[in-house]
Ligand code: SF4
């Protein structure tokens with residue numbers, strides 16, 4: 001993971017920072033000799049919303065999707081696990097969703113990094129001198145799209161690639177992963193990391209946890225909301241973020257039942273609760 005840290009440092013210190021109105025030239029398409037080259041030997045980290053959309057495209061249970069299509073690289077410096085899209089075990093290490101003639105087989109549900117490319121987005125964090133989030137342009141030698149004349153503003157590109165749909169969950173994700181508690185050196189217990197993984201990535205397991213454990217005896221959720229959580233994965237993910245912010249950082253985003261408050265205060269939210 002040192003290479004990612006080095007790249008992050010380089011982006012923050014050397015890359016020109018683009019604002020939403022800045023312009024760049026780019027056009028991708030199957031007529032280019034580099035078509036699909038960018039879908040091989042690449043590190044694609046997935047957000048919770050990416051996983052949700054991709055497994056929907058495949059009509060797959062979340063636990064099975066995570067096991068079959070992702071790996072979680074181990075890094076002792078990383079506070080939270082992040083799934084990486086598993087590439088084919090071939091010399092070229094192609095993405096398992098790429099079709100050599102037609103391109104991405106899950107194009108409508110492709111993950112955020114594939115959408116925003118050739119742009120990148122950086123959130124320097126509050127400890128940096130210049131802490132404002134910014135966009136930057138990724139120019140790789142193999143990518144011929146930069147030689148085309150089509151011009152975009154950053155905003156136009158994000159709109160064209162359907163990024164706005166991902167923005168709500170991108171912000172929620174940042175509220176957890178860039179939480180000030182981590183800047184202050186907060187460490188998580190293994191059970192808390194398991195809970196984070198379940199509530200944000202393994203949504204089918206999270207749903208079972210809500211409806212099949214003692215969860216509803218401890219937390220108050222309205223009937224209409226419960227009906228929604230039973231069938232709506234997007235709503236479930238939104239609730240997963242609330243639950244994680246409550247359980248990991250003590251934010252009052254989930255209502256504790258009055259008769260369960262003593263248990264919550266006395267013992268704290270049990271970290272291993274996701275396995276209850
Ligand atoms: S133009 Fe760039 S993004 Fe498009 S297929 Fe070629 S390498 Fe990939």
Ligand code: SF4
Nearest residue numbers: 039095097098104114
């Ligand atoms: S998910 Fe689609 S766009 Fe992204 S690397 Fe795989 S084939 Fe390419």
